[in-house]
Amino acid sequence: MGKIAVYTRVSSARQAADDAYSLDVQKERCIFLLKSKGYNDADIDFYCDAGISGTTILERDQLKELLDKLERGQYDGICCYDLSRISRSISHTLQIFKLLKENNLRLYTCDGAFNGDINGQNAKIMVSIYSMLNELFIDQLRERVIDGMSKSVEAGNYFGGPPPYGYKYEYFSVKQENNFQENQNSKTKKKDIKKRLIINEEEKPIVELIFTLFVREKYSIKNVAQYLNLHGYKTRAGKQFATATVQKILENPVYCSRLFWAKRRQKKKTEEGVRVWEKKTIFDVNFYDLPLGNHQAIIPEDVFLEALERLRSRRKVRVNENTADAMRGITKQQFDDANKKMFINILRCPGCGGRMTSSLQPAPKLANGKRGKAKVYYKCNSFNAGRNYCDGYYSVQEERAFNLIKEDFFKRLKEAFMLVKEYQQYIYEKYGTDEQMLFDKEIAKIKDEIKILEKNKTRLVSKLDTLIERQLLEDSGTFKYERLQKMINDTEIDIAKVQQLITEQQNNIKQAERRKEALLKESREQEQFDNIEDYFSSLPCKFSN
Template sequence: MKRVWCLYRVSKKQQVSADEDIPMQKNACYEFVKNKPDWTITNELYEKGVSGWKKSLNERDEMAILKEGALNKEFDVLLVFMFDRLGRREDETPVMVNFLIQNGIEVWSVKEGQRKIESHVDKLLNYISFWQSDGESQKTSIRVKEAKKQLSEQGYFQGGTAPLGYKIIETNQQHWKYKDRRIKELVPDEVESQMIKLIYHLYVNKLMGYRKITDYLNAHGFRTRDGKEFVISTIKRILENPIYIGRKRYKTATGGTQPFNNKLQIISEELYYQAEQIRNTRRSCIKKQDKTGIPRSGKLLFSGLAYCKYCSSKLTTNYLYRTSKRKNGTYKNVIYRYRCPLNKGSLHCNHEQNIWGGKKYDTLILNKIKVILSHFELQSFLDSSKNMKSELLRIKERNIQNLKKELSDLEKQHNRLKLEIGKALLGESTFTPEQLSDVITELEKQIEEKSAQIQTLNKELVKERENYSDVNYLANKLENWEQKFNEADEHLKKAMLSRVINKVYLGKNEIEIELNIWLSDYFEGRFD
């Protein structure tokens, strides 16, 4: 009785359960053996998701088993559905067939019969057969890659998870390979795309870093698609992904993006490239900076509010004495200055300027603010703020609901673990009371933090619902602002400035003023 080993192989894992693949190969081999009375199947080898062209014989575990079995005389016949199941490499597979035959193993295919090496012609036919298989594999690979490349360039979805901000929908077009399927494509998700816009707004317009954006989103109840809190790496990937300007990446030997697809665009190209410029500058120049609150002391009006335009560092303030001679003697004058902390004695990191005269720039900034606020109209400001308020209320309400759901899940876990404590004390649990106590303590800490977040957001919600009192307050303060400012003392002037602006960026003969969120929306586009 001849002992038969069968080898079944598919090159893709998706083929493992398909009717035309491994089950079909197995059934065909069993039917073939039925017609061989002196044959019996004693072993079956499976290669699931293994390419016979991409992987060499040395990388395939089942080939090693076959070699060892042949050397130990553990079988007499190797049976495959077709010889390309052994492999498709013209330089390796004929050698494997020769090895098996030389060790007394008959090599058979259900569809192609027996392979022999009794003559030079047999060896040549073996080589030609596997040379053809190798060529077919290369042609198939080229066709598949070209088809996927063309579909990718046309914007069709090629598998994987949709990036944050998008969802996958099924089109009416038939799949190029699987006729029972439809081609899928990415489209912006209505809710998540708003989150993407917010992230870019915070990064570019509010100049927040990755960590600050992460903290802001988590504190305000925003969550990822799977309900988890944001992490810094997620924000970084979002800010570096060109898909948000309609240029999806696809994998090639050299990398690349698809042609522009306006259906995918969520943000403007200008905003994306502004983010890229900020990212490159920070990568090369930013060091650890002072993150404390805005100081109210100091001789300069904008100390704590002034930042470097080139690296976004908070400017420090210092002074020097300049001596001048007069008729009545020597006079010492104090000169106050703004200075970028990343430039100590020399200009680098693309800084065109690193020191600004305090008196000169305080006057220039103040005059610019006065010009801006001279266009302020109370009623127009209140009307524009109303729409923004409504949107913020809606976002906060949704985020509070998300946090409440997370809190409810934590409380359920907490209750289950408290019940498990009783079982542990009776010796009926797989956990010790100490282990459960540690987990419960951590859960209680998370519950406390989550409750505090909800409480904070609820307070903000109540505040914003109180007839827009904070907007009305700011509006009243802005009426006749210049007159009130001129009459104020130094400390009150700084307080008034901090209500109006978030930051001031100084460059070479250049000033950029970042107004607070209400005013920036109100004045947007008026001074371009």
Template sequence: MSKKIAVYIRVSTDKDEQISSVENQIDICRNWLERQGFEWDEDCIYKDHGISGTLFLERPAIQQILEQAKKKEIDMVIFKSISRLARDLKDSLEIREVFIAHNVRIISVEEGYDSHKAGKNDMAFELWSLFSAQYSRTLSAGVSAALAAKVRRGEHIGRIPYGFTRIDGRLQILEEEAKVVRMIFRWYNQGWGFKRITKELNCLGIPSKQSNQWQMTSIQRLIGNPIYYGDFILNQYTTVKMGGRKKQIRNTPEQWIWFRDHHPAIITREAWETANPNHSNKEKKKFTPWNDLRSILKCGLCGSSMVILQSHKVLSTGEKHYYRYLKCSRYRRVGWAGCVNHKPITYEEMKKFIKDQLIEKGRLLELSFVHYPSKDYEKRRGEVEKSLRSVRTKSQQLLDLYLDQFITKDEFEEKRTELDRNAHYLQKQVSLFQQKSQQIKEIKTIQQAFYIMEQQGQSLLHVFKALVDVVILHPNLEIDMVYRFKSS
């Protein structure tokens, strides 16, 4: 019986030199197989095109091979080098473990690695994977340094913002769009809100950069962007890997690299500062209420999610009474061009209605499960504890750098103060998690489930999601609910 072989090929970009390397990888693998007496089959080739080796979950070909390995449908996987398999140490080792666990032979031609000859406990594969991961990090640092050098020379990197064009790598004002930018800032500084500006632009038929319709979030980002008075900020975001995928996180302002008067300005610095009087504290003042109904509650007209907004009314005593109400997210972004404004209903009213309906519909439904601390709770606690360990490790490494005279005393003191502050904060968070440690409870009814969650101050989100597929809120406040259980 012939062996089922998978030849894995990966190229990270669609450039010509990368495309030609596909044939190069195939030839290397085919040559090895034929020299070993294996029969070549064109159908055994699995290709991931234009995908980084650091993105494990976003590579369909390697995912397909892993699934076939689990189903015992392949006996051997061969690839040109370990860098083609993965450029992340954790991913590389996880892939290897799956193959080894299902008795799939692994061949890396360039490194001369053969899992059948090496055995399960060899370090060669781990070392080559480490070198591959380090190369990726070094390459990333080199690219970042090259991009920073371009910005220092006055060139622009990234997506071209509305109001500009790019000529010879430098931003130049696109007057037709720049007039719209000046108009937006003038309206805003006259007291217009984001929604009114969005509605006016759409009514005038002025297209945005990416699509025909303006959205409220686009106006918010435009008004808050320093690029319009000539400054450019580098290193605002960092790409991190979470769960096999890359995600952008916003850096603290201390990590930003600010280039003043980098390119021609569309508006004056004074006009921008008038529109952004508290820009240095913008992130601290941002408030987003906790939403136990997110991803469940949908608009009955356009299907978009319903979001929570906060407002207030002044009582006869002069005090402000704050309340949270629901709004179609598409209507909030686009206005009447996107959806309609629902009749008013508060978040608390909607949450109580859903909870009461679930208790009533499920009163004869008997549950039988044990309530443990939520996965989200345990995940957050684990992340905080991991961060605390990381800070303590960095503190020790910092001391070693100082003792070995790689850094000055002033640099050491400055960094140590920052690390001590982080460690103190994280230690307080760990203590809070320990104080709120939850007891195991057996739950028999839906009503009991709600009671336990509320007593422990937990979100009801995962209870709602377990019992409800979707809640549809129509503009006239009619409500349709699709349950995940058979009601009495």
């Protein structure tokens, strides 16, 4: 029997620890089934994806590797605990089933639904039914989880990953009255352990300072970040504050004891099973519809609403001015896709060496009250983010950067062409001919050498035939027979050496022809670019505006 693959998968750490559904249990059941079918331990290879959902294939490296090897015919088939281990998506399951069927492979499942042969009509029906039930299960599970989490949020419980800046988690046992503190990575997944937000007294003053600077002192977001960094304040990770970090804090209603949950909802699912999400911001919801949290507020509600209103007006100005008329009626993503910046991830700040990022700056108002086209400028990303690594002195308009690069490009290209011309002149003065004629002479010389080698090879082949005929007349094992055999072996070696020389010379001809073609191409380019600057300027070049 050939080799067969065992595939195991669990969706979560809790499922991995479940004695009835763990990876080890799946593996043992599959091995037992395959041995009953006549397979040995040496025939079985194992593939495992732990803690990955079955709704997509993109993140399952082991399954992708297995499917690739199945397609190349390295296995007789696949064995799994049940069909849901392969996929809980109808489209993915049917694709894998098609792959198995087209390559005449076998499918085994420990629940007895599939027993090897999948060529019958019943197997296709079973795959359709099981995959439909698996997808129905995951959809119902997702709805139940979302409903449960929504009810929990409405009851005032915070959902999220790491606690927001200014807060920390307090872990407590639902079975004991005494609360206790512990690390976030310790025992928090047990069913009787819950967590809630409490104020982090070390970070609380910084959050209050951020809102004071922005709301009372009317600092911009960048100025708030710069103030924090100048006075030595650090993020939880020990880094400087960036404008994005400050804005995230200012937009988070958790600081006034409101919960903003479900910031994205599934909009649709593609045929490949990839979910397309619809994102929602704090500006898209009614603040008073947000549920009250059970945690203590750091910022008064009126202060947060004032900050939110200032952010909203700032956001409106940026949308209306910075993107000018081009962005109206479309999303920011659509605008960015249609207006790719030319030097993204290319330009570096001369001051600090950091990456320069682009921003769309509104043109000044004209006499008639209208604005001209907005211009793209590149500034140091560290300066834009409010960090103090750079003073932000260097700023360049995109069109200006393009012209500088174009000027340098022309200069370098002309220098390269001048070097080529000087080299060609040197060749002509030394040999009395141009380089193209030299290549023709070199190729002709190599061809003459190949002709001589071909004659030597013909002579050696004739000698070999004569030696073989003479050996056939002698008795095997005699001195003369053995001497002729040695001469035959030596002649065969000589023929191989001559053939190797012929091959090398043929390769030399190909290389010479390639060099000649490169030279001709270079000459054509020189003719084409006699007026290179006019040609370059005629190319369509659209600047972001």
